[in-house]
Amino acid sequence: MRTLERRYDIDWIRVIAIGLLLIYHVAIGFQPWGIAIGFIGNDQPWLSLWIPMTLLNVWRIPLLFFVSGMGVYFALRNRTWSQLVRERARRILLPFLFGMVAIVPVHIYLWQRYYHFDPGYTPGPGHLWFLGNLFSYVVLLSPAFLYLKRQEGQRFARWAANVLRTPLGLLPVFALFIAEALILHPIPFELYAMTWHGFFLGLLAFFFGFFFVWCGSPFWNMLLRWWWLFFTAAVGLFVLRLIFFQPMAPLYLLSIESNCWILTVFALGYRYLNHPSKVLSYLSKAAYPIYIVHMIFLYLGSLLIFPLPIPVPIQFLLVLLFTTAGCFLSYELIIRRLRFLRPLFGLN
Template sequence: MNRRHDIDALRALAFGLLILYHAAMLYVAPVSDWGFHLKSTHLAEWLQYPMLFLNRWRMELLFLISGLAVHFLRGKTGLPGLAWKRTVRLLLPLVFGMLVVIPIQPYVQGLAEHGIESGFLAFLPHYWTHGYRDYGLTWNHLWYLPYLWLYTMGLLALLPVFESAPGKRFCASMRQLRGTPLLLLPALPLFVIGFVLRHRFPETHALVGDWYAHALYATCFLYGYLLGTDTGLWSELARLRRFSLTLALSCFALYLFLDKFGPDLLGGKPPTLAQALIAKATIDGLRYLYCWTAIAAVLGWGHALLNRPFRWLPYAREAVYPWYVLHQSLLLLVAWWIMQMHLGPVMEPLLVVFGTIGGCALLHECVIRRTRWLRPLFGLDASPNHRGTSQALLRPADDIA
């Protein structure tokens, strides 16, 4: 199997972007639309535009990359072994994170909202037993793990269908998409999901009843599995990268314009039912076409520019999972300390970001990766890989992705 450095690199960069996104949540306004566990006094409305730019495709991309990982692993492991491996790799860090890492987040939120007064160690038993109604046991940013486990188990149950003769023909037909159809057809299911479900079932990350999120993310996860390692399809994504990027930027600009100024185009008159449906379909169409073309552009540019053995990649590949588990708790803890220093709208966010990155780096390098019993609790193998970096990069990461 050819080495896929680009997928490992995209995965590491996407999760690195997650730190910046969550840091920006401290500062983006209005609070009614961008609520978070903690908010700075230095709020900026302009931040919502770059965050919307990322928000419309970042999680969809991560679930697609996760579907790719199942494709890679399937060639090495039987279904029972693969199910067990993914269960341990996903749910063990989830349970550990919920019990040990996540409590920092409701604790800091409770302090900021004056909902609790006790110290952290005194707070923990209340968190574990829901002693405080609003600050009890939760998975917060780790919601990605149970959702990913659910989609993985569902896909594994369907693999005999996909690997049957009709299933193979279906997968092969999907991998034959080229040119404009490759940039348009995958967006159609996303549009239907959004048009039918998004307003009826707003995204909650509560797992149960989160039908819009499940339909959207499971579809992107399936796209990743179908994409797989087909050389022709990846070459086509790379060939289309400039066109897909141009189309994505155009869709995003028009989407923002219509979302913001659409009602003014009617001259202030209440829209008819037909006009409202057309407007909704147009805005949703642009939203999900932007989502898919942005993902296609990221995959295409990544394949063209990142499919090489960067020296930093083996280390980053291992660091992604521990950093993901740690980052939001460290972010809120660092922000709580620094916000009380009143350092201003420039120095404060810089220190929050660098403090979070520094904390993740120190804990990963000095504690997690060097402690055998801790490694599985953060999604790593119990023993480091001693086969060399070249062997470590023969396939995309098989842990969080």
């Protein structure tokens, strides 16, 4: 049976992943190496905060690529290739180009001001590199997606769904992700932004996100039956990484751990989150604009709060609250209400 109904769990997972992104980026500001990757760094680091972040950093970005590929499956059900590309250009490419020239320079200016550098206008992809990758994947993988669309209900589709009825059917998928890591040898594994590792890992995740939904209910029912296996493997590999492989586990283990966490999230989401709600309807629309603007409020909050003589955990909570409140207020009061701004933030 094909997965034709709206998948609210996928919408929820995308919203949750954006929420985790905000927390993760706030946490970077409390690490001594944050300044090296362009964040405003606190003079008082909070090193233990990074322990839970190391659990997230091997799967949070690949998860978003998987979810984005799943979204293309649903978008392609009633669109032609040209309609899909035009729609994704409007929703992804336009916000990407706008963000490069109007959003990224703002938080770079705040960084320059905090560190007393000469201010300058510095356009670039910044944290929006993710959008550039997504649009590239739509263009590159559209022929494969259209082929799969035509194959629905045919012999190949039935064979693929049958293969994914058991966890063993995922072995070729895991093998491709491991091969990507071993060939490109990223150091560290979680360095996704504007790297070939991030590009090809995202390409694989985007394709298989589409493919998993295309395979229909046999794959998702398999996840429901075997979620405990993926969860146990993910926890075991994380503990192994934390205790025996600091600072970094072998790349093939990181790749396996990453996908086990992601499959666990999809299984639990499919079981518990696949239902509509007014909260989801609001957050699903807000998530994209919030992702685009969040670095401005993160840097502004860091600039204002880091100099305060208060304990570091309270600083973390205040920066997180400031960033979240700033994002939601800008979305609610400005972005969603001004018609000319809506397309620039991916809204209809």
